[in-house]
Amino acid sequence: MNVGIVGSTGYSGVELYRLLSTHPYVDECILYSSSLEGSRYVEQYPHLAGLSQEVVKPIMIEELQQLDFVFLAVPSGVSKELSQRLLGKKAKVIDLSGDLRLKNPTEYEEWYKGESAPTEILNEAVYGLTEMNRNAIGEAKLIANPGCFPTATLLGLAPLFHHELINPHSIIIDAKTGLSGAGRRATLSSHFSETQENLRIYKVHEHQHIPEIEQQLKQWNMEAGPITFTTHLIPMTRGIMATIYAELMNGSSTEELHTIYQNFYGKQSFIRIRPMGQFPSTKEVSGTNFCDLSIKYDPRTNRVTIVSVIDNLVKGAAGQAVQNMNVMMGLDETSGLHHNPIYP
Incomplete structure (x- = not known):
């Protein structure tokens, strides 16, 4: 084609x-x-x-x-x-x-x-979060490819929402991204001298991905309330790490939650659930369409912590777009996306 x-x-x-x-x-x-x-x-x-x-x-x-x-x-x-x-x-x-x-x-x-x-x-336009909306994507002629932060966040939260395990008003997302997310055109905020050896928070309570995340969460649960979402710029080229916090409706354990995530994403080609006690880093998905997830429960606070990492240019943009193209054309979903992470 x-x-x-x-x-x-x-x-x-x-x-x-x-x-x-x-x-x-x-x-x-x-x-x-x-x-x-x-x-x-x-x-x-x-x-x-x-x-x-x-x-x-x-x-x-x-x-x-x-x-x-x-x-x-x-x-x-x-x-x-x-x-x-x-x-x-x-x-x-x-x-x-x-x-x-x-x-x-x-x-x-x-x-x-x-x-x-x-x-x-x-x-x-069909929202192109592939793992969650595959059937509609397969019938679509126009796709709205998700943003990079929403991709990492929504994939991290989806199992908990579908099993109704968390208080939908308690969600806090602390997300960090590399400089390529700002685009190729140079700006003061992307200048080497401004970013090297520096950590900067930006668009506090104003990021345009907030309503996108909230829109999808409300489709999964109409009771979902406003989220707290903050973004930080890290002096690296690629990668997003979203650390997500939420309060459970009832007590649980890390073992039980880990099993839920494994079962929920068991047949998904690009979602990797990391072993219990192991947390992913951005380098481990660099250059690939993978989203790596880890989860841990804190019984002291009754809160769960989810760590989600993606390459913002691949799973957060171009890779997910190609994955959606494959679904729309009836091809193997992984076609053209078989890449090992670039490491170190």
Whole structure:
């Protein structure tokens, strides 16, 4: 099949290229950009010397409409316009931005500070948390790919919500991310001198992923209340660690909870439940589509601690998008995603 990447020169775009250029069912991977059209891709990414011959093309809607698949790896505010013009044509579409994730237009306008996509587009878009929404994804023509923080958080909480084990008003998430999550364009907050040997909290109670997480939790349990969610910038390139705390409805044990997680995710290709007493680090999933999870119960506080790690550019963006493409096309879900972690 022929696929297109719109926004190919950003970090999510080049990660999509890495996965799709060697995908066994992709015949051609065509690159598009609104800012660097006409340039050779290797000029933007010299690490692809001898591997890429592609020239970045301008965004041509009529051409995109005729592809089998289009990935929108563009900033929020852009993809809502492109998705409208592609929907209903030949191409199936996966949007990696936040434009189509929130079903309530008022929430989008509050958190993203811009005009929402039309309601009919929002209703058409299926939320692409693959492990939780596989059947709907398989029937979809338009996917809202989840954000990186929501992916790590929701996969960490899903077993507890589905078994109704936690107080849905007690959730606290302390999340940390690498610098690539801020994108390729340099800013003061991503400057080496500002980030090296530094730890910074940001968007306190204001992060746009808060309503996305809450929206999904309410679908699992209407009683789910507002969450406390904080994000921190770590001086590393890739990775997210979400440390999640919640109060149990009734007492339990680490052994019992560990068994619940193993059973819940037993057949999922990209979820790895770590042995009891072993906690994952971001390096252990680097470059892969894995989400590694650990859980431990504290009887003193009746709280559970869940640790969830992903690569923000893979499971948190491009990898999950390719996983969703595979499901939409009826392919083996792991196609093009067989990678060992890059370690050390």
